[in-house]
Amino acid sequence: MKLDAPVTGGPCWAELGTSDLEEARRFYTRLFGWRPQTDPRQEAGGYTVAHLGDAAVAALAPLYQPSQPVGWNVAFAVTEADAAARAVTEAGGTVLLDPVDVFDAGRLVVAADPGGAVFQLWQAGTFPGAGLFNAPGTLGWVELFTRDPDQAVAFYGRVFGWSIRASDRYTQWGLDGADFGGMVTMDDKFPPEVPPHWLPYFAVADVDGTTAVVQRHGTVLMVPTSVPDGPRIAVLRDPQGAMFGVYPAEYDF
Numbered sequence: 664m665k666l667d668a669p670v671t672g673g674p675c676w677a678e679l680g681t682s683d684l685e686e687a688r689r690f691y692t693r694l695f696g697w698r699p700q701t702d703p704r705q706e707a708g709g710y711t712v713a714h715l716g717d718a719a720v721a722a723l724a725p726l727y728q729p730s731q732p733v734g735w736n737v738a739f740a741v742t743e744a745d746a747a748a749r750a751v752t753e754a755g756g757t758v759l760l761d762p763v764d765v766f767d768a769g770r771l772v773v774a775a776d777p778g779g780a781v782f783q784l785w786q787a788g789t790f791p792g793a794g795l796f797n798a799p800g801t802l803g804w805v806e807l808f809t810r811d812p813d814q815a816v817a818f819y820g821r822v823f824g825w826s827i828r829a830s831d832r833y834t835q836w837g838l839d840g841a842d843f844g845g846m847v848t849m850d851d852k853f854p855p856e857v858p859p860h861w862l863p864y865f866a867v868a869d870v871d872g873t874t875a876v877v878q879r880h881g882t883v884l885m886v887p888t889s890v891p892d893g894p895r896i897a898v899l900r901d902p903q904g905a906m907f908g909v910y911p912a913e914y915d916f
Contacts, residue, residue, distance in 0.1 A: 673740060676802075681726070687723050696800055697713035697800060708727060744784055767789050768878060778877070782805060799866055804916065812834065819836065828840075881900050892913075
């Protein structure tokens, strides 16, 4: 990811909703070396921020409602959450959680694009988002899986003004040419019950070594694969079922 700090319109945070917070803490600490700190306030509901050194890099949280699936969520930075929520609906998306203040940290919206992929909008207060990107154990890329790529390009271009760099094999999202993510078209290889979704990729020092750790404690969905003219990647699943990808930290998208 060419972005190294939260930028308006770009990914700023990754947050796991999990059915077993304690096991998730152990798993990701083992995998990425995170130092999790749980907010002690009762109103925070067990929200846990993972750190590397002094930098906040991701969050782990319990499921807050019965219908919430286990999974990683990607948040994009906005300057004004209420206006961004209106932009989502005007572009054909759906607001799942209306703008809400999260203490003094910021203002949150949960939304879905027209294809159903869920994402978050974050208006920073005292908390801008991740303090470190692209280093081992931190967010480095985000990828949209969709069944309607043309609709997705139109929607996200209208809401965020993203730039598009497309080839025969892959489409990349960017801001003024600084790419931070991509898009995969869900074809017949994807079972119909798999919904469109955003997938975060975390940078690691060793893709194969990280995959070996997950094989002992989680599930390998895609074995380490060297992408033509791209990085070596793997797609993994934690013990509770949340999917995420990994790629080499030294790779420059």
